[in-house]
Amino acid sequence: MKWYRMYSEARNDAKLRALNDSQHRVWFNLLCIAGEQSDRGTITGYDDELLAVEVSNGDVELLTETLNKLQKLRMIRRDEDRISFINWEKRQYDNPSDRPKAVNERVKKHRAKTKRNDCDQPNTKSETTCNVDVTSCNDKVTEGNTLYTDTDSDTDTEADIELLPPLPSKGERHEPVVVVVGGRDLHVYKSAIDQYKHYFVYEPNRTITELLHSYLDDGVQMDMLAWAMRRAAEKGKAWDYAKGAIEKLFAKGVRTAEQAEQENQAFHQQQEQKQSRKVVPLREDKLPASVQWQLEQQSVQQPMGPEEPKTIEDYPELKAMLEQLRQKQKQAR
Incomplete structure (x- = not known):
């Protein structure tokens, strides 16, 4: 399968x-x-x-x-x-033989390290000598103890081997390259770990370290990582803020700090233009809804003149009741 x-x-x-x-x-x-x-x-x-x-x-x-x-x-x-x-x-390499250059490089590094270790150890026999070019301790190398026989040869030249940069020793301090991006200093380190520590103080965990290296493998430049970390630090944010900025910029094809700064400036200009085009209505002081309704009703109704005084003649029922009361009073007398 x-x-x-x-x-x-x-x-x-x-x-x-x-x-x-x-x-x-x-x-x-x-x-x-x-x-x-x-x-x-x-x-x-x-x-x-x-x-x-x-x-x-x-x-x-x-x-x-x-x-x-x-x-x-x-x-x-x-x-x-x-x-x-x-x-x-x-x-997706199947086995080490699919990457002969990398294997050949490891073999040469192993040989060089072995020679240095042999020379550093004290030798009690005066007749045995070790130097960089010649090793007198020539153990017989068989096919069973060679690291990789297909590419292991003394005739390999440096042009055939793509050497990796040396790993920094623990505690070794690297000085950053300071460039000006966005009118401010940007400290760019050679190591992604040193870059993270400069802006977030603490050393990144394994997950963050692998993520930083994956960004670099995908073509993101170290100065862009520095730009995103600086932006997060200036806003008082943590790594997640820088991570979000890196991924958004990466999706837009941004790979360097200069491109990131240009993209950020273009974004702010768009926001300013949107704010300028947005019409904000002036706030007006309004009366309570009930008072406003009463005023509207008064404005709709026709003005009325002064009322004329009314008499008993205007109320026939009351007039009849009054007449009945008067008759009863007369009868009682």
Whole structure:
């Protein structure tokens, strides 16, 4: 059964966060198809309709949208009828022999370290000498104890080996490069850990360290990480604020501090323009609703003149009752 590696850092990968759920599912299915090919990491022999059936339930529009997004994020390369995952060999190597340069480099480092250790140890026998170029302790090397015999040779040149930068020793202090971005000093370190400690004081945990290195692997420059961390520190925010800024800028194609500053300035200009176009109505002092209604009713009603005085003649019923009372009084007399 064929298989491929899936790294836990994919959960926090900035490029994958730029995909929605449907696109993420298509990306996963494309990886499965690429892992099944004879030329692993590439997909050939599929037209859009057939590939859509395999990876997107027949939705050609979703497939096309996802491929365009992956190509824009530099995760795949498309050449006519061929789709290639750019970092497949880096991520999906089967065994160490698939990366001979890296293995050859480790062998040379191991040899150099062994020679230094032999020379540093005190030697009680005067006839045994060790120096950088010649080692008198020539143990017989057999095929069983060699580290990697396919690329292990003394004829390798430095041009054939891509040397990695030396790892800093614990406690070693690195001085930053200070550049001016946005009118303020930006301290840029060579180490992502030193960069984090400068703006957040404490050393990052393992998850944050791996995330920082994944940003660098994806093309984000160290000065952009410094810019996001400086912005978070100036606002009194923690790492999560800087992380959110990095991922939003990455989705927009921003990779350097200068680009990040330009994007930030453009955003603030847009906000100012929106505020200037927004009409804010003037606040008016209003009377209570009941008083306002009473005033409206008074304005609608016609003004009335002074009332004329009324007499008993205007109330016939009262007049009849009054007459009855008078007759009873007369009879009583």
